[in-house]
Amino acid sequence: MAKSTSKPIATSKPSKLAKPAAENDSPEKKVSPEQGEELKEVKTTAKATPNKTKSESSEEKIEVTIEKKLVALYSLQQVDSQVDKIRIIRGELPLEVQDLEDEIAGLETRIDNFIQETVALEKSITDKKNAIRDALVLIKKYEDQQMNVRNNREYDSLTKEIEYQNLEIQLSEKRIKEYQGALELKSEEIERHQKLLQDRKNDLDIKRNELDDIVAETEKEESDLIHASEENRKFIEERLLTAYTRIRKNARNGLAVVQIERDACGGCFNKIPPQHQLDIRMHKKIIVCEYCGRILVDDGIVNIIH
Ligand SMILES: [Zn+2]
Known part of the structure; x- marks a missing residue:
């Protein structure tokens, strides 16, 4: 299967944890409630233009792994927060x-x-x-x-x-x-x-x-x-962008994507159960905080960007 070479623009290094998209192909898998909420869709095709894709792939649509989406979401959050700062x-x-x-x-x-x-x-x-x-x-x-x-x-x-x-x-x-x-x-x-x-x-x-x-x-x-x-948004499907925008609008400081900090949500500071944290570190699902609804990412995603 052709590996997508396109990636969120804030990522300068190749993804250390990148996996073939097929590994994430498990849309039927549901999380049990005690594992916290999950933004349903697991694998989707994004509307990204494959301008960086070499001749090896002629596909018009790129399969975007959950990890790439998480990276794109976190990058999007960083960029949007910068814009917020300028406007303030x-x-x-x-x-x-x-x-x-x-x-x-x-x-x-x-x-x-x-x-x-x-x-x-x-x-x-x-x-x-x-x-x-x-x-x-x-x-x-x-x-x-x-x-x-x-x-x-x-x-x-x-x-x-x-x-x-x-x-x-x-x-x-x-x-x-x-x-x-x-x-x-x-x-x-x-x-x-x-x-x-x-x-x-x-x-x-x-x-x-x-x-x-x-x-x-x-x-x-x-x-x-x-x-x-806008570039980062290309890697994120409409439904997820809508959720991002909604969470950002309702959240204090406009933060919709937050990092795990000391085993807690970086947005509301409520503790995240260990199993839930493990899921977040797997980068196979988009997981939101069960208290505040913010999208959670771990150091792995943050390190890919920085
Ligand atoms: Zn929270």
Whole structure:
């Protein structure tokens, strides 16, 4: 039987434990429940393109051993975790940039409002100054009229008018002082907000540059990783990929494939029974943790990759 020369791309060395596919051909074999769960299919043909296959094999489909699938799954997990890491690093920055942009827009609106309030206050001051000027004109007029009154009653009436206008002037002066006080506060607020605005604009420049740098730096790495991820996926059948994606989505840290660590699942840290561990080391079935459902691999699979 032709041995497939195609292998998951993360594997640089030939598989130490590679076995002819026929040895894995036992689809009827079922695991007993105490042995833990097993992802049913044992032998399948993957959709890998046999671009590395030499003339010795003209088959269009390559039989992928369970071991190769495990290697591909573990490689896929490594690559996908790297992509996750890049996205986490980048993930915070666009949000920070967005927050700064929002804050800047808010500050600009507030400054605009302060400026409008300033204009209104200045208009009020002008109005009051005009009122004072009008009152002074009236007082002058009433004083002139007092020179030509015919009786005391007319004189007293004009005196009252003059007093009233003087009160108006005092009131206007009081208001002008209040408006000027408010104006000072407003210009202080404007100054304070403009300083804050400048600081935030500087922060935004820094964050934007940082983001641009990270995007430029990681774009190539990310697309390489995504390419590697796609290459690994070719060795894994659809059903298994769907399971992988589902487990990854539900699992913390996006880990769907984990190593046995100190006789325990590297994902949930529950102990794995010895018989179950033995099955995992055989590389003949895809075995998932009976507690968390993650796909389990042993050092053997990890060493093939590293
Ligand atoms: Zn687990």
